[in-house]
Amino acid sequence: MWENTRFGDQPFQFAVEHGESPQKGMWRAFPFGWVTFAIALVCAPIAAAFVQRYLVTTELFDSSPEAYSIAYGLIGLGVLLIWGLAWLICWAPYNAAAMNRIASLITIDGARFKLKARTVSLFIFTLFGWLIVILSLGLLAPVAGFLQVRYILNRLELVDTPRFAEIGQSVLRDSDSGESLGDAFDLDMGVGVI
Amino acid sequence: MTAEAAPSQTFAHSGKFFNVLGLALKNAGLTIITLTMYRFWARTAMRRRLWSRTFVMGDPLEYTGSASELFRGFLISLPCFFLPAIFVFYIAPYAIEPVYAGWLTFGFYVLSVPLVAAARYWMRRYQLSRTRWRGIKLGLAGSAWGFATASWGLVGPAALVARLVHACSADQSRAADVGEHPLRGSAVPVRR
Numbered sequence: 370m371w372e373n374t375r376f377g378d379q380p381f382q383f384a385v386e387h388g389e390s391p392q393k394g395m396w397r398a399f400p401f402g403w404v405t406f407a408i409a410l411v412c413a414p415i416a417a418a419f420v421q422r423y424l425v426t427t428e429l430f431d432s433s434p435e436a437y438s439i440a441y442g443l444i445g446l447g448v449l450l451i452w453g454l455a456w457l458i459c460w461a462p463y464n465a466a467a468m469n470r471i472a473s474l475i476t477i478d479g480a481r482f483k484l485k486a487r488t489v490s491l492f493i494f495t496l497f498g499w500l501i502v503i504l505s506l507g508l509l510a511p512v513a514g515f516l517q518v519r520y521i522l523n524r525l526e527l528v529d530t531p532r533f534a535e536i537g538q539s540v541l542r543d544s545d546s547g548e549s550l551g552d553a554f555d556l557d558m559g560v561g562v563i
Numbered sequence: 564m565t566a567e568a569a570p571s572q573t574f575a576h577s578g579k580f581f582n583v584l585g586l587a588l589k590n591a592g593l594t595i596i597t598l599t600m601y602r603f604w605a606r607t608a609m610r611r612r613l614w615s616r617t618f619v620m621g622d623p624l625e626y627t628g629s630a631s632e633l634f635r636g637f638l639i640s641l642p643c644f645f646l647p648a649i650f651v652f653y654i655a656p657y658a659i660e661p662v663y664a665g666w667l668t669f670g671f672y673v674l675s676v677p678l679v680a681a682a683r684y685w686m687r688r689y690q691l692s693r694t695r696w697r698g699i700k701l702g703l704a705g706s707a708w709g710f711a712t713a714s715w716g717l718v719g720p721a722a723l724v725a726r727l728v729h730a731c732s733a734d735q736s737r738a739a740d741v742g743e744h745p746l747r748g749s750a751v752p753v754r755r
Contacts, residue, residue: 370684373705374691380704508591511609515583519576522617527573533697541692541702547636548686 371475377536382476394470398463409455413448420444457499461492468521478531485524494520578616586612603633610690619696628693636689644678647671677711684710 371383385391392399424440465486472484498513590605607630614626651671655664688703695701 370687370703370710373703375702375704376696377699377701505591508594509584509587511590512580512584512587515578515613516580518613518617519578522574522576525574536699538698539692539700539702541700541704543692544685544689547632547634547639548682548689 375539375541376477376531377539379478379531379536383474384476385474391474392470395463395466398466402460402463406455406459409451409459413451413455416451417444417448453499457492457496461495462488464495465491472525478536480527480529480531483526483528484521485526486521491520573620575618576613576616577618578613583609583612603630603637606630606633614694622697625695626693627695628689632689632693636685677708677714680714681707681711 371381374381421441421444424437465488468486468491469484472482475482494516498516501513501516502510586609590601590609593601594605607626607628610628611626614624617624648671651664651667655667659667684703684705684707688707691701691703
């Protein structure tokens with residue numbers, strides 16, 4: 370996608386510097402995310418089983434059997450919530466490292482991009498965005514997208530400066546069919562975050 | 564070894580949360596009232612707001628897209644995706660044998676994988692082509708289906724098949740030039 374992107378007649382490049390690994394800076398974050406999320410996947414249902422057993426053993430809701438169904442439903446929702454939070458927390462370091470690494474591999478006319486995404490701040494913005502999307506049932510998804518876009522842009526830099534004066538107008542033919550099938554899947558939260 | 568040039572704060576976004584929230588609430592309300600038909604105008608307005616607050620080296624981006632173009636794209640996706648999806652999920656289970664309906668659904672999901680990738684490509688191409696900075700347009704070259712194939716992991720097998728075909732045809736062409744049988748070879752090339 371990046372190597373086909375053009376600014377005017379100048380293409381972007383997606384290239385690794387000689388001698389560097391494409392996964393530089395991600396080697397620790399990936400196994401951390403993998404292992405901790407696997408632990409959370411296993412531990413959450415086990416904890417739910419203990420809570421369920423406690424409710425049955427203490428006969429807490431024996432006077433109202435329907436309350437058991439509600440309690441079990443809430444326990445199930447709790448497991449899903451823990452899985453969702455675990456996904457965000459466990460993969461936050463990897464997401465930040467991956468975004469920084471991908472940005473560093475993109476160049477235009479010799480100028481390289483540099484992103485300073487941080488694990489904690491990225492996690493907070495991502496969590497806030499999820500809450501906005503969930504609580505608004507998706508209607509305010511553009512606000513979540515806006516937060517992501519603003520977060521990235523305010524931490525993005527360009528090392529060296531492209532020769533903008535020498536870049537000509539794009540000669541690519543404009544698409545006259547809008548986003549075509551892209552509209553069917555609504556992939557960008559309405560703000561271009563794909 | 565040369566020192567890395569000092570990075571400059573090239574990018575900035577001056578958008579305010581409550582400003583965007585207000586526009587999003589208005590868009591959401593009108594989208595609900597119009598049964599989602601307003602979403603093309605909503606999307607255009609939001610992008611114009613966000614693009615105009617994005618600064619690169621002090622100059623803002625410009626979004627030149629329009630709601631009518633998005634609507635035209637929706638009309639294209641209607642017979643290509645929405646109508647087949649409605650048939651597969653809501654009509655086929657009642658109109659045809661359940662087994663065939665099940666296979667139809669499975670095939671639809673399989674075909675959706677490259678479609679989603681192609682959709683991402685078309686979406687990104689449109690947005691880039693309608694983005695300008697200092698009057699210069701961005702753009703996305705290449706092919707949506709090439710991207711879809713690559714994202715579906717078919718590049719490997721497809722490239723292997725292409726190489727085999729090319730190798731066979733190249734061998735035959737070389738063999739024809741030197742009088743060799745492509746499989747048996749020859750110790751003495753034949754000059755023409």
